[in-house]
Amino acid sequence: LEKDAISAVLDVIEGGIRVDSGGEGHWLSSDLIRMExxxxxxxxxxxxxxxxxxxxxxxxxxxxxxAEDAFDKQLSRGKAFGSFLRKVDEQQSGARLLRRFPWDEDELPSPLDFADSLVKKGRADGIGTTTGMARKAKGDSNLAMGWAWLSSHGKGEGEAWHFDPDIRDKGGDWVPSLEVLWAASEAVAESGDTEAYVGAMENLRKASGTMQELPDA
Incomplete structure (x- = not known):
């Protein structure tokens, strides 16, 4: 990434630069880069x-x-460019992935919005990062969706004690539809194909008894 960054600089730089032993840059009128x-x-x-x-x-x-935030942080801290650029790349990769999904945050009715958030988190950061999120959901419907999520990924047995029996019963009915939603999200993550995901979300809407219709995707 550092070499790519230098290539990006060379594409836009006007003139040249001399970098002295202290790391200070002195701009030149000639197309020359000199470094001590x-x-x-x-x-x-x-x-x-x-x-x-x-x-x-x-x-x-x-x-x-x-961009301004990332620029200012690097300008003030001067951390190693390799780690800085890798961090930005990771953040942008996650952002690009999330933009492929058909609905933005909080656009879907509850608890479908929570299911959507769990799927996105799982695709962006891995299933392991969603356990606490599912366990700490607010409201019975979201807790039931959290239980369905954990159960659909084989984590129900170890997490059962965090959930009331009524919540487990309710969420247990949603597991098959949530499994289909997760499987459909693979096509979204890989190619941006949302058709199967939208259909799976509609099935989950019906399974969960959510009355509000899905917004346009």
């Missing part, structure tokens, strides 16, 4: 103030407030 320290970090650090926003946009399609 040959590290990629030193060069990126020297040009970040002028071209950091260009790097973020060209590498990650990151613009606006999110």
């Amino acid at each position: 320290d040959g590290s990629t970090h030193t060069l990126l650090n020297a040009v970040w103030g002028k071209h950091g926003m260009d790097v973020l946009e060209n590498l990650f399609d990151l613009t606006g407030e999110a």
